[in-house]
């Protein structure tokens with residue numbers, strides 16, 4: 372049984388799930404006002420810790436009509452008692468009862484309350500309690516204008532639960548939204564905060580744990596779960612420690628099929644990604660003319676030079692004697708392949724091996740017809756598209772630019788594959804409706820070749836999976852985690868401009884070594 376904190380940290384909820392959890396807590400007897408008091412007390416202490424020198428400065432409290440506004444008003448009251456100079460913005464005529472009571476009390480204490488946002492223009496810090504997970508409609512007129520005005524000031528803003536204006540599930544901007552410096556997400560991570568297009572609004576996100584009973588979380592999220600990938604889950608999935616008595620073939624035999632005369636770098640980067648996975652045996656099939664290049668870069672790998680088409684793509688797989696596709700624990704195909712290698716993709720798709728398709732492997736699959744082709748497969752298939760490749764693979768599914776989680780979920784359900792949708796917050800889904808989201812990454816990865824490294828890494832981990840009884844989707848999640856943690860370490864040392872794909876491969880082992888040391 373994982374500790375409570377870890378379980379909470381792994382859970383992501385939708386607005387409806389949060390409402391259902393909240394309803395269970397209230398039905399069990401927790402008074403609404405007491406919960407608000409507790410939550411707002413925790414927010415207040417975090418604000419104090421983050422901005423300790425505000426005694427002589429002023430804090431603006433933005434309040435909306437619902438309980439998000441109520442939270443903010445409790446924070447206002449506590450800051451006032453601590454000597455902060457507090458001002459309230461409240462422009463709604465109809466407030467929820469509890470919110471209205473807190474506003475009345477704050478005013479009775481002499482805290483000034485304004486209907487015009489201009490009155491808060493001299494504040495040093497703003498606390499955003501306009502809307503939380505209750506926001507469903509697009510913001511218009513006065514409130515939208517107020518938010519735009521706030522954003523134009525570029526002041527530090529702490530958003531309570533979510534930056535006001537974001538959709539709790541999709542992260543979509545509903546008209547306009549607060550650009551927060553910090554977001555204090557309450558109780559459980561809200562899905563919208565982990566969707567790509569929300570990121571420029573969220574700032575630094577942290578969870579304020581207010582002791583939601585795990586039984587209530589379990590009862591509501593059940594099996595239809597969205598998991599936040601954490602260091603703990605990632606490390607527990609790695610093929611570590613190795614058994615003392617083992618040999619190279621027991622630690623996974625991976626076949627990479629990649630590269631063409633035109634795109635040789637993709638093969639090298641995929642090979643280097645596989646290398647850092649620790650895989651026992653690495654074979655790489657490339658067009659014959661690339662063989663010397665690959666041997667020079669990866670002396671430990673078995674490089675298989677294959678006959679070439681006129682355009683320099685692999686024409687046929689010429690595996691060594693006594694070897695066929697069933698000799699491998701996993702196969703990855705795609706990076707640098709070009710579409711001229713279509714017959715090779717067809718050949719590996721009809722094998723019974725766990726298969727990872729990336730880049731041109733995905734484009735060829737799309738041409739073949741994604742869903743009917745994959746439905747014929749017996750073994751596990753992993754697809755690793757970016758949004759463009761995703762659209763080619765699944766043209767009839769929801770746009771991955773709008774709601775990435777819904778898109779990836781439907782893609783996995785319809786194809787039966789495990790789908791990893793690349794992005795700032797990579798999302799992974801299996802056909803049983805479970806989703807994993809990688810919560811931390813860096814834009815340092817936004818450059819050619821990063822994805823090839825991920826494919827190699829993931830394939831190498833998958834090939835080693837036999838030696839440990841761990842589900843494939845968890846391995847995929849671990850690869851996404853490790854990939855971005857390596858990039859975060861590299862970016863920290865070298866800036867976001869210094870993480871080319873080749874350099875990135877040097878950071879996998881250092882980042883793992885320090886996380887592993889921390890654990891043991």
Ligand SMILES: NC(=O)C1=CN([C@@H]2O[C@H](COP(=O)(O)OP(=O)(O)OC[C@H]3O[C@@H](n4cnc5c(N)ncnc54)[C@H](OP(=O)(O)O)[C@@H]3O)[C@@H](O)[C@H]2O)[C@@H](O)CC1
Nearest residue numbers: 393407436437438439502503504505506507508509510532
């Ligand atoms: N879960 C928990 O355990 C805890 C939850 N807590 C807190 O409660 C928050 C959720 O509170 P909430 O449900 O009252 O909703 P909230 O986000 O404040 O706003 C909804 C209000 O906005 C209104 N409204 C909507 N759209 C609008 C629009 N376009 N333009 C104008 N108005 C619009 C809507 O009005 P209506 O749609 O009914 O007309 C409604 O009145 C949550 O985020 C957290 O901070 C903590 O206190 C304790 C622990």
Ligand SMILES: Nc1ncnc2c1ncn2[C@@H]1O[C@H](COP(=O)(O)OP(=O)(O)O)[C@@H](O)[C@H]1O
Nearest residue numbers: 793794795812813814816817819820821822823
């Ligand atoms: N803004 C970003 N923040 C975090 N990670 C990113 C960002 N942009 C791209 N990535 C990651 O970088 C990788 C890019 O892969 P891909 O687009 O396939 O590149 P390539 O095919 O050139 O190797 C993916 O793992 C993706 O999640």
Ligand SMILES: [K+]
Nearest residue numbers: 502531533535
């Ligand atoms: K808010």
